[in-house]
Structures are given as structure tokens and as C-alpha cells.
Amino acid sequence: MVRVEELIENEEKRVLVLGNEAIARGAIEAGVQVFAAYPGTPSSEISMALIAAAPELGFYAEWSTNEKVSMEVAYAASISGVRSMIACKHVGLNVAADVFYSALYMGCKGGFVTVVGDDPHCFSSQNEQDSRWLGVSANFPILEPSSPQEAKEFTKMAFEISEKFEIPMLLRTTTRISHARADVQFNKFETTYRDGELEKSPRFKCLPGIARANHPKLLEKNETIKEWIPESGLTRIEGPEDNQFGIITSGISYSYVKDALLMLNADIPILKLGIVSPLDEKSILKFAKSKENIIFIEEVDPYLEDRISALLVQNGITPKIHGKCNGITKRYHELNAYLVAKGLESLFGSKIADFKDIEVAVTKTEEYIPFRPPLFCAGCQHRAAFYELSKVVKKNDGIFASDIGCYSLDPWVSDTIVCMGASIGMASGFSRVIKDKPIFAIIGDSTFFHTGLPALANAVYNKANFNLLILDNRMTAMTGFQPNPTEDIPIENVAKGLGVEYIVEFDPYDFEKGKKTIEEALKHKGPTVIIMRKICANEWWRRTRRKGEKIEVYHTDPEICIACGTCIVRYQCPAISWSIDTNSKGKQYTVIDSSTCTGCSVCSQICPTGAISKVE
């Protein structure tokens, strides 16, 4: 991460930053005054940077409880005349959708920018949603940068466009822009933070009569923006003028096209769209008119392809269309320069290397290469909790609705993972139709405050019979250890306030107590709430080491260990491995890596022979 001092330094200079940090800098240069966000990969670094910068520069930034709330906070600031922004991941935009569908009708005052990070290839996500569709269906103007530098410049422009046309703006990035690191030119900026003022007007009430009047106005604004795009510099045409081929692209795909054309040694005209809604119709039609073949290169969905193909037909222009429709690129997963070049080679009659030898070697080695899935960290309190739970859940043949967070990594009991907060609603639903098995829901503290609250109120109100386990690790760990309301609002108070009658709490490292507590809870009619509270082991470990404090680690006695595999095969703590040597009986034993063991003690509790103990 770039240091805050460097991020906020008011100088002209080149700085090595992530695409996300470039967006944060863009917002700072634009004078953002209110920022609110809920974390989510690949967007989180934008928020971490701005939340760190806010107290230094004197603007307001917060971690909100969810994306909808963050957008409301920022929107209110905007209609009070102040520049504001939110950042979220693609699925977070769905959570905020209820706000922006109406906000767009009503328009804004101070520049209002929503940054959404899409995740083609599902590096850290549950789907490959292409947020351009959601944006365009709400009539958001959408900017798509192609590099970290452009990400910064487009952020600044988004504020300007938003203010100029009084319209909320969407800036769409993808993982490869957000998590690309490059040297980015920073510019000087002027900050004149001021108090907001709400100019009272019926415009900001989305009542039917007003909404009916606002809708055509919104469409008009989009028309005006459309006419303005050619002079904005957001559309760029590159390459030779006359050629039977033309490539239309945007965002990260533009960079793949550039490298692919180098690979193919081809000089083909490119129309690069910086704004993908509304469409820059004038430039597109002019570009396509003289071409026999139009090629669309974009990741995941054929968004440009479908919309622009329709536009061409409406204008009587009929080039041959290439893209997703004829398999030039796939409709899933990410692209790269080679995939694009491969897709194009037959069209251009060129030929690029096809690495057959590598493919052969890959097939020959595949069988050996060990799978290395992401795992709970050494000492993770979730691992302990799930191990206890797995004993109870399996014995009772329970149904287990899980949720989204580090605990999604559970290898033992989870039956469903849908979206944030879904565990509670799903368990409520299961409890209506599955009567002979205990039903469980499990949720983390951050997810509980994100969307778990209304679901729990629903469960209490409708008397759903299930056991809700809340994993309170004191933070939002999965996305980078962000703080959340669990710091100040005790979850047991919330549950009690909502009317939950049976509430218990325990430390998941206390193995026997944990099992008993869960067994006991099963005897009560639900919804019951079982809070498993322990700070995230990884963050605790890092803090302890930073403070220079000693961590009391565990070790195995090679002579007592019978190599049963309980700690290593079943519990799967990553700090434990098999010895290379053998003990005096000629048997291998387990070895604990003292540089990663966090001293949680669970392995020593579950070892049937008492071979594991604290290093004295």
C-alpha cells in the first residue's frame, strides 16, 4: 500500500500505486468531501486509502454497514452541494441499487461518483456480474478506464461531468485495473472544503407524480451528454484511417487489444470508448460507416457488441459483426493479450505461436501438481468453531446455511453460500420445509450488520426455528481487517433487542465447552443465537509481532505422537506438517512450524495422545 503521506502530498510527481489508489488520488485531486463505503474485493483499497487520507486532509470518510447505506450517506452530501463518492464491488452495487435507481431520476448537485469494481474470472467473488448492464438500466453515465493513470483521470472527470449535468456517475473498473500497479502521474490540487446546504425542492422526493416528470428529464440529460462526448476527449480513434476492419473496445480490454495487435504485427483501426453509456453515437457511426468488419473486444458480456450492433442496424449500417456472437472471445472469464490475438488471427490471416509443447508439458505434469486452495490461517478461530460444529452438525444430520466471509472457507459442514446475509433467510426457509433435522445459520459480525439484521428480525417475528451462530472475530477480516460496528455495539444486545430469547456466547478455542454449548442450544426453540467470539487470529498475530511481544507456540513430542492425523489431516492447521525424519520407533510424526503457529492451543486439545504441548 502506498503511504498516506505520499498519497496526499500536494505535488506534481510520479508515484507507484495500485489502480485503486490512483482512483483514491483522483478523488482527492477532485476535492471529494464525503466518502462512504463497504469493503469488497477488488474495490477495498480505494476506500482504505481514502479513509486513511480523510483525517489528514480534513474531509469525511466512513466505513458504512453496507453499500446501500454508504450510497445514501454520499447522496445526501451531494444534493447538499458537496462532492461525494462511494466504492463497492460488483455485487455491492446490487445492494445499493434501490438508492441509485431513484437518485438518478432526481439528479445531484455536488459531483456524485460511484466506483464499482467488477471481478471477471471470480478471483474473489461469487459471480462474474458485468455491472455495465445494471448501470445502463438505471441510466447511469458509465466511465471505463483502461489503465491506472486513466483510472485517476476518469475519477476527476466523473466529478466534473456529474456536476456539469447534475447526474450521478458510475466509474467501472475490473480487477486487473484495480490491482495493477503502475507509475502514475499525480497532479497538484486545491481543496476548498465547505459546508453543505440543501436547497429545498420537490425534486428530491421520488413521489409518483414527481418521478413521472423526472424520468424524461433523466433521459434528456443522457441525450445532452451523448451530444457532448465527442468534445470530451473520452472517445479515441487510433490506427490507420482506411481499413476494412475496425475494433471497438473499452476498459482493460483496450490494453489487451494493443498487445494483441503487436503480437499479430497488425495495424488495425481501434475505437476506444472511455464512456460506455450513453454511447458516443456520432463517433461510433462515423467509425463504422466505412468498415466491412467490426470487431468487439470486451470481457465477459457482449455489452458493447449488443448495444452497438443495434445502433448500427437502426442507422442502416451493416458491417459483419465479430465478437462474442462468433466466438472471437468467450462470454466468461478474463481475457489476456494472447486470447485476443488468437481470436483475431484467422480474421487477419496472420499466425501466432500456439505453444503446443507447453500444453503437452502441462498435461504431463497436471497430475502431480498439488491443489493449493485458500485456507483458514494457522490458529484461525473460525477453524476451531467449525471443527466443534462439525461434530454436532454431523451427529444430528443438520442443515447448514453459511454466509460470505472468511468462514466461507469451511471444509466441513456448509451446505449453502448465496450472498451476504443470506444464511439467516435461508435457514428460515429451510425451517419451514425440513422438520426432522436441526437447521443452522452461520454469519460473521460484519455480515450480520450488513444484511443480517433485517433477516434476524424477520426470523424472530415469524418464529423460525433454527440456531444462528455468529462468528464475532471483531472485524471484517476477509477483505483486509476493516473495522465494523461490532467494536461498539455488542451483538448480544442487538439480538436481545430484536427479541431473541436464547443467547449464549463462548470462546471457540475452548473446545469441550464449545461442543456442549451448541448441543445445549439445540434443545431450545429457535431462533437461538450462539455467539462465538474471538479476535481474528491472523490480525492478532500480526499486531502481537508488531508490538514485539512473544507468541507462545506449541510443539509435538515425536515419541508420543502416533501419527493418527487428527491435528493434520482432520483439523488441517497449516502450521502442522509431517516430519521428514522418523522417531525411535521408525514412525513419522507431526511437526509444528514455530514461525506460523499462533499458539491457539486447539491442536493440543484434540490430540488423543497428549503429544502436543506449549513450548516452555
Add this chain to the structure above:
Amino acid sequence: MEEEYRMVLVGVGGQGILTISDIIAIAAQKKGLRVLSSEVHGMAQKGGSVITNLKIGKELHSPTIPVGCSKALIGLEENETLRYMKYLEPGGLVITSKTVLYPVTWKKDKNAAVLAHEKIDENLSKFDARIIRINAEKLASEAGLALAQNIVLLGALSQIKDFPLSVEELKSALKTRVPSKYIETNVKAFELGIEAMKKAN
């Protein structure tokens, strides 16, 4: 694409890949070259396998390096080196640590670790590549900082013939990037990496 130097750095989450790609990027930037890297953040970081793509040059476009297109592969863990071999261009250079970190899938098999090196070597030889193995674990301990295996490899890669950055450039970037109380041990690790590479050459 000859204008740019392309390399992939691979290993297991937490091994310090981002630190060395950072140091390379800092050195390149100081020299007035452009850098573009693509990193893995989020879920995959948790003990999973990670790959960073790094490009250095004058004009750079896409942040990722496709299969068969990387000039060099730097591996901090031998299984991961093998996993990502496909990214190496035919005949490319591999510098890999001999370190082997237990994937969870091995835990059922007590012999897996015992046979690991043999199996990995056998499989690595199926690729068309020049492979240099460095005992980074041993050298890092020798330098007095077990965690500095990544820096040992940084030293090693400074010796790559057509690498666009010099030993001095990398070393001064290293000094700006690591905590001041660890500069000395890191420089030692860096130098041991250089020596090891010279011997291997």
C-alpha cells in the same frame, strides 16, 4: 513486444512476493522506466497459490502475461514454480527456491513431502527451460533473517543477463523498501543470492 521485459513471480500467499515486485518496480521507476504489474489481493491470498505479473519497459499496455510469454519465472516455492511453468516462454529462465511448503492436499500422504523434490524435479524437466535452484531457506538463515528468502531470490535475479536493472539499482531500492532495522540483514540476503546465482551460472 520486444520493447518490454516480462517476468512472473510465484509462490504461496505470505512469502513476500509483493515486496520483491515492489522493489523491482521502485528501481525501474527511479531509472525512468515504466512498470506495470498485476497482483493478487483478497481471498486467494490466504495461504493459496499466488502469481504476480511484472512488466518493465518504455510503453506498456496490458498488465498480465499470457501463457508462453514470460522471459523469466521467479519461484519462492517449488510446487508453485511448477504450477506456473506454463507462463514461461520456450527456453526461458527459471530461478526457483528449493523451499517446499505443504499444500493441504498432501496431509493425507506422509510420503508426499519426502518424495517432493524428486517429483518436482522430474516434472520441471518436462518443460523447455533453463532452471536454476537456490537454497533460499538456508541462505536467508545464513543472512540472519529467515523471512528474507524473497530477498535472496531478488539478489539471484539481479544476475539475469538481459534484466533491465543493475545490482546497484536493485540494492538501493531494497534499502528504501525494507524497515530500517532490517536493512543490513536484507542486504546480506541479497548478496548471498547474487553469489549463489554466480555459482550456478
